[in-house]
Structures are given as structure tokens and as C-alpha cells.
Amino acid sequence: DGGITQSPKYLFRKEGQNVTLSCEQNLNHDAMYWYRQDPGQGLRLIYYSQIVNDFQKGDIAEGYSVSREKKESFPLTVTSAQKNPTAFYLCASAPGETTNEKLFFGSGTQLSVL
């Protein structure tokens, strides 16, 4: 089955620790996105990538980093600089470079601080 796989489903971070969230897609999509979801705030864009080896900051990129070395993979690292990392993180992809295409979402990773 084609789709987007996020792992792990639950992740705990200790103080000062960097953690990496995995996102893999087998849909052959060019564009990939990371969103952060907090209760009552909807989804906020962290980073997006339209093509391999290229990515752009979204609205809340501070404290996060990404890479896009392969078309199918777009991992997100939550660094120790992100002081409030507890949230639900969603990865998404789209077939084209423009967002008149629908987004395909993974099932999310819940990150909590120990």
C-alpha cells in the first residue's frame, strides 16, 4: 500500500536532548511538509521541501532542523533549542510543487518532554 509512515508513534525527550522524527513516503511525491499541532491552534508549518536537497523554513522553524537527501525521506530533528517541544507532529506530502494539490498525511508522532 502506498502512503506516509511516521515513526515512532510516541517519543519522549529529556532536557537538552535532540530527537529525530522519521517520515517516509512511497507515493513518489516531490513535496513534503512538517506541521506541528497544538490543541486549539491548528497546524503550523515548520519546514517544507519541494525537491530533493532543498527545503525552506515555515512559520515556526526555530529549534528544528530537517534534511532531504532522498525523495522518499524527510526527517525532522527537534533540537535542544526548542524549549516547548511537546506537541503532535504531522508529516505530509503532495504530488506537485503547488499546494492546489491535496496533502497526504502520516498518522503523526506525539512528542513529550520527560
Added chain:
Amino acid sequence: AQSVTQLGSHVSVSEGALVLLRCNYSSSVPPYLFWYVQYPNQGLQLLLKYTSAATLVKGINGFEAEFKKSETSFHLTKPSAHMSDAAEYFCAVSANDYKLSFGAGTTVTVRA
């Protein structure tokens, strides 16, 4: 830049009653508009999208939305609510700049 405002963070309806979720947008260019649904601890699924072909858009699960440029609105409706419609609903807008901006979401509960 574009943005959306969803009026009402929580809507409660009786089973069989009309579901109406409100969304207003702002965009400096003709927008693309979307409604997504999210079930607990899951990702989002597309309900429907507006891309200027028709102002009344029909989606999955009996939902539809009407684009009204004069009111800058894209409200979502379903004539008869079902228990399975209990979820969180997000309106989103794109101005074709590779980014999709989401509203804060509306949680729908359905009373038996």
C-alpha cells in the same frame, strides 16, 4: 499572505441534524480552499477542495462547501449528522505559494 478563521472551536449537534462549520479566509490572490477531517490520534484526510471550477463543492461522506467570494467564506455543511462524523475539522487556504495555512480547527460532537 493568506489565513483562515474558523468560527467556533466546538460544535455539538444531534444525530440527524444539520452540521454547519464556518470558515472565513483572507488571501491577496484567488485562493485554493480545503476542508480536512482528523480522527483522534490520526493524520488529516481531505474532505473536499475548491479550485475555482465550481462554487459548490461536494466531498466525501456527504459533506459539501460553498465558496462565496463576496463574503470570503467557505462554510462546510452536511444535511444529516451521523455518529461517525464526530471528529476535528480544519479549513485551509493556499495562495499557490507552496504553503497551506490551516485554521485552528472545530471539534464536532454528535449527540445520540
